[in-house]
Amino acid sequence: MSSDEVSFVTVHGHRRAYVKRGRGPALLLLHGLGCDHTTWDPVVDALARRFTVIAPDMLGHGQSDKPRADYSVGGYANGMRDLLTVLGVDRVTVVGHSFGGGVAMQFAYQFPERTERIALVSTGGMGPEVSPLIRAVTTPGFHQAMGVLTLPVVRHVGATGLRLLSRSGVPAARDLGEVADIYDSFRDPRARHAIRHVVRAVVDWKGQIVTMSDRAYLTRAMPMCVVWGADDRVIPVSHAHHAAALAPGARVVVFPDAGHFAHKDHPELFVDTLVDFVDSTEPAAHTRTQWRRLLREGPAVEVAQSEAGDAPVAPVAQVVALPSA
CATH class of the missing domain: 3.40.50.1820 (Alpha/Beta hydrolase fold, catalytic domain)
Structure with a gap:
């Protein structure tokens, strides 16, 4: 579309x-x-x-x-x-x-x-049960840590690495291309804030x-x-x-x-x-x-x-x- x-x-x-x-x-x-x-x-x-x-x-x-x-x-x-x-x-x-x-x-x-x-x-x-990556969103300091991880150079290197891994043919890595897109969207602090509130409403450290x-x-x-x-x-x-x-x-x-x-x-x-x-x-x-x-x-x-x-x-x-x- x-x-x-x-x-x-x-x-x-x-x-x-x-x-x-x-x-x-x-x-x-x-x-x-x-x-x-x-x-x-x-x-x-x-x-x-x-x-x-x-x-x-x-x-x-x-x-x-x-x-x-x-x-x-x-x-x-x-x-x-x-x-x-x-x-x-x-x-x-x-x-x-x-x-x-x-x-x-x-x-x-x-x-x-x-x-x-x-x-x-x-x-x-x-x-x-849910991925540890999603549980991590609920932890204190997520917003600040993601602010650093989404700085332009860091984000480019990280997202590129995830996309390359997704094309490796390893089943466990097949979804990393989608994870890279989500990671890239976190460069917007408003998006990080919204996602944090969404996840905290449905997930805690034990899972869903x-x-x-x-x-x-x-x-x-x-x-x-x-x-x-x-x-x-x-x-x-x-x-x-x-x-x-x-x-x-x-x-x-x-x-x-x-x-x-x-x-x-x-x-x-x-x-x-x-x-x-x-x-x-x-x-x-x-x-x-x-x-x-x-x-x-x-x-x-x-x-x-x-x-x-x-x-x-x-x-x-x-x-x-x-x-x-």
């Missing part, structure tokens, strides 16, 4: 950047922590042939404003509702990557009447603290697809099994030879998976009566919890792992 395709709208006094492409049922694409709408570049053209694709830069990211504001998961969900309202879009299939997956789940929980389906890519919220486990049973009323990369080093692929346990009705697909950015590692496969998910499921039809019944019934099966956090001890539903090429 070229820069001239980016549009802007002011909501609650803050300018928000977004791209809107295509025609058809609406897809809301939510990027991950430190990224922006361009993370969807490899798939947006193909998706726009079938759907109205809306890919925003969430507040504090990309070309959107980076104010002192509410950077909680709930705050982001509210912001997406308000953006869709301004754009005249009533209902969406919400697609979220990493932190954006947490926002997608929160959006569906807060606004089920506006959510047709949920699709998650290497999502947060399925267990406590925001979980969908206590409300996952509500997905019985809404189609859900979960995609993961088998070589994910940011949020482990074992969380795909957690997703299968927490939401037994979900479609869970593991991409071989893919890392944290599975939609970028295998864009054609991702598009095919998402299109098939939409084509083979009916949009959720939310009613207060149904929602009240689900809340009163609670989880159909109690999921065992580990001592480490909210992750289930073992999966109770099958995960589909695609064969290697």
